[in-house]
Amino acid sequence: MTHKSEKNWSGDPAELLRAGEGFVLSGVDPDETPGYSEGKDAAAEDLAIGVDDLDELQERLFAQSRTDASDASVLLLLQAMDSAGKGGVIRHVVGSVDPQGVMLTAFKKPTPEELEHDFLWRVQKHAPQPGYIGVFDRSQYEDVLIGKVRSLAPAEEIERRYDAINVFEKQLTDAGTRIVKVMLHISYAEQGERLMERLDRPDKHWKYNPGDIDERARWPHYMDAYQTVFERTSTDHAPWFVVPANRKWYSRLAVQQLLLGALREIDPQWPSATFDVAAEKKRLAAT
Amino acid sequence: MTHKSEKNWSGDPAELLRAGEGFVLSGVDPDETPGYSEGKDAAAEDLAIGVDDLDELQERLFAQSRTDASDASVLLLLQAMDSAGKGGVIRHVVGSVDPQGVMLTAFKKPTPEELEHDFLWRVQKHAPQPGYIGVFDRSQYEDVLIGKVRSLAPAEEIERRYDAINVFEKQLTDAGTRIVKVMLHISYAEQGERLMERLDRPDKHWKYNPGDIDERARWPHYMDAYQTVFERTSTDHAPWFVVPANRKWYSRLAVQQLLLGALREIDPQWPSATFDVAAEKKRLAAT
Numbered sequence: 001m002t003h004k005s006e007k008n009w010s011g012d013p014a015e016l017l018r019a020g021e022g023f024v025l026s027g028v029d030p031d032e033t034p035g036y037s038e039g040k041d042a043a044a045e046d047l048a049i050g051v052d053d054l055d056e057l058q059e060r061l062f063a064q065s066r067t068d069a070s071d072a073s074v075l076l077l078l079q080a081m082d083s084a085g086k087g088g089v090i091r092h093v094v095g096s097v098d099p100q101g102v103m104l105t106a107f108k109k110p111t112p113e114e115l116e117h118d119f120l121w122r123v124q125k126h127a128p129q130p131g132y133i134g135v136f137d138r139s140q141y142e143d144v145l146i147g148k149v150r151s152l153a154p155a156e157e158i159e160r161r162y163d164a165i166n167v168f169e170k171q172l173t174d175a176g177t178r179i180v181k182v183m184l185h186i187s188y189a190e191q192g193e194r195l196m197e198r199l200d201r202p203d204k205h206w207k208y209n210p211g212d213i214d215e216r217a218r219w220p221h222y223m224d225a226y227q228t229v230f231e232r233t234s235t236d237h238a239p240w241f242v243v244p245a246n247r248k249w250y251s252r253l254a255v256q257q258l259l260l261g262a263l264r265e266i267d268p269q270w271p272s273a274t275f276d277v278a279a280e281k282k283r284l285a286a287t
Numbered sequence: 288m289t290h291k292s293e294k295n296w297s298g299d300p301a302e303l304l305r306a307g308e309g310f311v312l313s314g315v316d317p318d319e320t321p322g323y324s325e326g327k328d329a330a331a332e333d334l335a336i337g338v339d340d341l342d343e344l345q346e347r348l349f350a351q352s353r354t355d356a357s358d359a360s361v362l363l364l365l366q367a368m369d370s371a372g373k374g375g376v377i378r379h380v381v382g383s384v385d386p387q388g389v390m391l392t393a394f395k396k397p398t399p400e401e402l403e404h405d406f407l408w409r410v411q412k413h414a415p416q417p418g419y420i421g422v423f424d425r426s427q428y429e430d431v432l433i434g435k436v437r438s439l440a441p442a443e444e445i446e447r448r449y450d451a452i453n454v455f456e457k458q459l460t461d462a463g464t465r466i467v468k469v470m471l472h473i474s475y476a477e478q479g480e481r482l483m484e485r486l487d488r489p490d491k492h493w494k495y496n497p498g499d500i501d502e503r504a505r506w507p508h509y510m511d512a513y514q515t516v517f518e519r520t521s522t523d524h525a526p527w528f529v530v531p532a533n534r535k536w537y538s539r540l541a542v543q544q545l546l547l548g549a550l551r552e553i554d555p556q557w558p559s560a561t562f563d564v565a566a567e568k569k570r571l572a573a574t
Contacts, residue, residue: 063493091385098378099391100424106387137387192574199568205560206350213570273492281486283500287479 005050005260008042011035013257019183019230019240025223028242030187033250043249050256051096057260058133060268062101065131067271071176073128074262076255077136079145080184081222082212083194084245085252086137089184093256094135103128106137119143119161120168127172133259134177140165141181144229149221162232169238178262179238182255183226184245188219292337292547295329298322300544306470306517306527312510317474317533323540330536337543338383344547345420347555349388352418354558358463360415361549363542364423366432367471368509369499370481371532372539373424376471380543381422390415393424406430406448407455414459420546421464427452431516436508449519456525465549466525469542470513471532475506 016034019025036043064070076094078086094102105126114122120140128134144165148158169179186194195212198204215222234240241258245251303322306312323330351357363381365373381389392413401409407427415421431452435445456466473481482499485491502509521527528545532538 063490066493087387090387095382095384095386097382099382099386099389100374100377100393102386104386192571195571196568199564199571202560203350203557205564206353206558208560208562208567210562210567210570213567213574216574270490271493273489273495275495275497277486277492280495280497280500281483283497284479284482284486287500287503 003053003260003264005046005053006257008038008046009035009257010037012261013254014241014261017241017243017254017258019234019242023230023234023242025185025227025230025242028185028244030185030190030244030246032244033247034244034254036250036253040247040249043253047092047249047253047256050253050260053260054097054256054263057263057268058097058101060270061133061263061266062098062131064268064271065129067274070268071130072266072268073130073132073134073177074259074266075128075134075136075172075177075179076259076262077139077141077179077181078184078255079139079141079182079226080245081186081191081219082215083191083198084184084186085248086184088248089182089252089255090135090137092252093259094133097133101132102135103132104135104137107139107142118164119147120164124168128177130176140168141229141233145222145225146215148225148228149218162229165233166235166238169233169235173237178266180258180262181234181238181240182258183230183240183242184251184255185242186245188216190246191216191219290340290547290551292333292340293544295325295333296322296544297324299548300541301528301548304528304530304541304545306521306529310517310521310529312472312514312517312529315472315529315531317472317477317531319531320534320537321531323537327534327536330540334379334536334540334543337540337547340547341384341543341550344550344555345384345388347557348420348550348553349385349418351555351558352416354561357555358417359553359555360417360419360421360464361546361553362415362421362423362459362464362466363546363549364426364428364466364468365471365542366426366428366469366513367532368473368478368506369502370478370485371471371473372535373471375535376469376539376542377422377424379539380546381420384420388419389422390419391422391424394426394429405451406434407451411455415464417463427455428516428520432509432512433502435512435515436505449516452520453522453525456520456522460524465553467545467549468521468525468527469545470517470527470529471538471542472529473532475503477533478503478506 013035061072080086123140144158144161147153173179198208230240243251243254300322348359367373410427431445431448434440460466485495517527530538530541
């Protein structure tokens, strides 16, 4: 079945962007737009069409969870280097969804209380409830990315975490959550330009942090850490998708399609009434 | 100063809709559109213009809180009879705002744990953090509305709650939160039609609950309870606004204007850089 918002795609983004067996991050060109042959203008139109689809699917997912025994939910997990466009994806893709059906969590530097617990402690609490689209802006993967690059934990502990993450994600999927893990992939040069724009514009200064350049200096180490993440945690139950993100219009469109794909696989249905509709109409008419 | 989204308003909604001294709920006609002389089409255009204003003001509010000592935030609190359009306001007004700057809480029937605490316990935890627009879908007022109408607490306890709410809201405003309390006001007849529509449409059945008619039977008691709420808790620091809501396009537009008004009174500014911009540009250029 082809949907209207997919008409300009030559293939399924969930196949084209998946970090499967033998995936090599350095082989991905952040300038490319895999599967999508049109440009920025068509992409804006397709994104708008996708919004309507997303709207109905989300409402069905929510409705289904209210009255049925369905435990289905979606978790969109976003990881990226600074300025790769997580915020824009949240604003333009997640932001198009009814906020009543979204549970968004931004994971910052862990608090002292969080550091006293296992690294998954703070994450588990924010798993989406049935019927919701959960969104993680950063996630448990920070603990094997910055955690590894900056040696914030011993090497054996970092090692342990990949398996712990896989077990955790398996529990989530077994409980009905469909997990979509996305890395927005920009180039080193593109990041340089975006950070410079933040420095050039006074209304963007608040987004800039001198520490951004310290992390930028570790770029190759981060790319290695991401490669390891994909090798260790891109599983059948919770695969990774690497989305080229030098063109913002493409990355937003692609993430929207990945989210739509997850919802279509759930295929949520309007629940049947749990009451006698005719009887209720009579009761209401009498008021 | 007049803003573009206000061009079709003959007065300030914050003045026109305020439940001030001597306010009488039964004197409000839910069909009216106070201060707005245009119809549905113009309202859709004005709402879209307002979205852009809201967007910039919200981002400034958020930005300001990240680096300055500003503790400013907004709390939009929504109360209404069933089907009055809270969901639509959240979808179309709140939903137009970047989800990264919104903290939405829907208060349901209290859990056993919540009932073990004072009625404000669960509410206090969801007060918006600095920089955020908090939204309460139902609120502490349930405890003096359904709480009173259905005698869920002794009369003296209900009495105590009005003052407790005023103290609580004063603490919030003193801490930097601007509170906008909105009651969406539909007529009894309009509610009857909307509930019937839910019964007529299988994709709306999930929104219907037989208990809705039980509450509808208590309509006059609810109106009395609201009247008391306005008399006891429409304060200078946290006034109530009663928004006629038989016309959805009006209530959405009016709530958007009330939210815009609160943000404009805060008048958030882009914060100055907390770093040496020229030095950072040099550092970045060297990478």
